[in-house]
Amino acid sequence: MNTKYERQLKKGVLEMLVLKLLSKEKMYGFQLIQELQACNSKYFSLKEGTLYPILYRLEDDGLVKSEKIINKPKELAKKYYVITDQGVEVLKELENLWEDFSKEVSKIMED
Amino acid sequence: MNKEKYLHKVIKYLSCSKKDKKRIYEDLSADIDEAMENGESWQEIEIRFGDPKDLAGELMENMDVDTKSKHKNFWIGLICCVCIVVTIGFLVYKMFIPTTILLKDSTYFDYDEVHEKAMEVINYASNDDYEAIANIGIDEFKQDSVKKQLKDTMAMMKHGTFSKISSEQYVENSTLTSKYAAASITVMYEDNAITYTLAFDENLNLSAFYMK
Structure with a gap:
């Protein structure tokens, strides 16, 4: 597989996947990486070098926000990423878009 | 390499805003701590993260830095x-x-006016009239010390009576801030020849006077 094309195809989807995971619960970076690893995905196991730039873009666009939370006494504060209301709205739009998009792509590819 | 050194190296290779560098440092540091809490050793994490330069390159590539x-x-x-x-x-x-052009090509100075003024100076010099030379010069010429210098120099140059002008050349020298007309005139006298170098400022006041 040509890694350049694979990377381009993945690029547009990763934001949506991260938003989806965060819509279930707030997570810190390492947790997000583990969650995706747990999905046993061949294409979407994220590394730090990919995940954090995605989170920063989503944060800059106001779709997620970061919060420092102390879970246990004497524990260092952890930086959690939380989806915002705007992020929830955008995720809905992306899910609809993805549905239409994948249907159309499949249709064209089947012809 | 320990965790701190590794992270500093990653940051060093990044070319992005301070804000992004700060949050990358914080997130990677927290990420490493979390991985270690989950039983991964620093050596294992270092191998997984790879070379700091490569990690920085990957971050930069995904941050869409153009x-x-x-x-x-x-x-x-x-x-x-x-x-x-x-x-x-x-x-x-x-x-x-200064840039130098022939005075005849000057658009600022009138050749005849400068020539006339130069001849006036040569006339005074030929008669050893240093007072008259000082009077048509700029203010510095009117100082007593300069007048004395003129007088002494002229006294040294015993030339006899005026015979003829053997050569004369006129140019305009100009810089961005000033212009002056310069003349080099060789006069034949009864006893010897003297070459005068004269300069006139924009108002045709004598601003330099040399005898040789």
């Missing part, structure tokens, strides 16, 4: 700097290094 645009801006900036330096150099050159 390196082409950055390079373009760099070249535009460099060209602008070169243009500014060349312009400043040209202005400094024009300001301090």
Whole structure:
């Protein structure tokens, strides 16, 4: 597989996947990486070098926000990423878009 | 390499805003701590993260930092700097290094006026009239010390009676801030020849007087 094309195809989807995971619960970076690893995905196991730039873009666009939370006494504060209301709205739009998009792509590819 | 050194190396290789560098440092640091809490050793994490330069490159690539645009801006900036330096150099050159043209080609000085003024000076010099020379000169010529210098120099040059002008050349020297007309006139006298070098400012006041 040509890694350049694979990377381009993945690029547009990763934001949506991260938003989806965060819509279930707030997570810190390492947790997000583990969650995706747990999905046993061949294409979407994220590394730090990919995940954090995605989170920063989503944060800059106001779709997620970061919060420092102390879970246990004497524990260092952890930086959690939380989806915002705007992020929830955008995720809905992306899910609809993805549905239409994948249907159309499949249709064209089947012809 | 320990965790701190590793992270500093990653940050060193990043070319992004301070804000992004700060949050990358914080997130990677927290990520490492979390992985270690989950039983991974630092050595294992270091192998998983890979070379700091590669991790920084991956971060930069995914942060959509437009390196082409950055390079373009760099070249535009460099060209602008070169243009500014060349312009400043040209202005400094024009300001301090005079350009010389024949006085007949000057659009500022009238050749006949300068010639007439020069002949007046030669006439005074031939009669050793240093007072008259001082009077048509700029203010510095009117100082007693300069008058004395003129008088002494003229007394040294015992030349006898005026015979003829053997050669004369006139030019205009100009810088960005000033212009002056210069004349080099060789006069034959009864006993010897003297070459006078004269300069006149924009108002045709004598501003330099040399005898040789």
